[in-house]
Amino acid sequence: MSRCVSVIDGSGGNLLSVRRAFERAGAKVQFVNDGDGIRKAERIVVPGVGAFGRGMDALRGLALVEPLREFIAGGGSVLGICLGLQFLFEVGEEFGEHSGLGVLRGRVRRLPDRDTADRPLRIPHIGWNALLRPRDETQWRGTILERVAPGYAVYFVHSFAAEPVDPRNILAECEYGGHRVVAAVQHGRLYGVQFHPEKSGETGLTIIKTFLEL
């Protein structure tokens, strides 16, 4: 059975690699940019590159915010990628304060510019980095990370990261400059990944496949 995924196309940005990766993982991909498309979706991917405020403005401009919130409140299956993860939170601090979808509590803040030994830290965080369990008791079974082990690396490009109020929302972290940085979040069937699964090789494709099967 072909699994359908509706990719939110709010920015008119380059969604080619997201599309190809989901297709490779066996999904039928369609782009949606209206509320009706969201309501009819089987599962939704919220991609995003660029800045928080402009990205949210684009979603608002297309009147996608309420339909997305309703879809999530109804227990729909959602994966936010990179900026798409950040949108899930209440406030983003990129170029001033902007409100997000607010379906998860917390803020999106700039990565620290010093490492834990107080040396300058390179921002953005670009490259492959290992996924880590945030706490010993965090289980990845039954989640998009079910078939990934801690230590597997994925590809990151970001300057901002989510800081959830509820630590139970943190599914995975990575370490950057000695700091723990949120790499994946979850609440029920709502997921967000800070990294780019579409650029993370076979590990990324495995995560996408698992999302499609949940």
Place this chain on the structure above:
Amino acid sequence: MALLRLIARLDIKSPNLIKTIQYEGLRVMGAPHDFALKYYHAGADEIIYMDIVASLYGRNHLTELLQTTAAEIFIPITVGGGVRSVDDARALLRAGADKVAVNTAATKRPELIKEIAETFGSQCMVLSIEAKRRKEGGWEAFRDNGRERTGLDAVEWAGRAHELGAGEILLTSVDREGTRKGYDIELLAAVTSVVPIPVIAGGGMGTCAHIVEAVRQGGASAVAMADVIHYDRMSISQIRSEAAAAGLNVRKL
């Protein structure tokens, strides 16, 4: 911390993957996509496609190849050769590239670095420097694949490029290119000590010890390899295990 990246570099003279020694004596290897696919499955962290005659002819011929490759390869792809404007960069990014590498056009008009960085983000803008040792010391940046002098000091040029918004530097030693004698470690150290952005070591990879030097003494964040993998002297997975055994922090597969 971000892991050391092992990057497969493919120099292309359309439609073929080619290999040179010190950018001369071109030899045809085969279809670039087949090689790229092989490297992806062997665990390459990134792929670089470089159209090596693009600057001569004034355009990049890799758009079609890129579309084919991006449908089957799910790691970051950098494309260079003949990028002279924001529109050139956009066409490559649209075709599936994640970053563009610029050399010749930027040496003629450095503001191009700023324009690309401001339009698509610094993470998209890779400055490619082809550096050749000067008799009197230091290195000069060359363009058109080591064919033409620029008069620019390679180390100063790297610093300037960072200020203009380059997100990364692909630093190739023309003297070492294709020789398998190891990266030019002094060149690497000179550049990595002046720029805070990642530097990809290029030119001269022959053994895993060369990677260790490039990282430990040269300060490289990534290593590009061509000859050694194109001729199957070593596979990327073999290089990865040797690098890990030497204590380098590489991606676990």
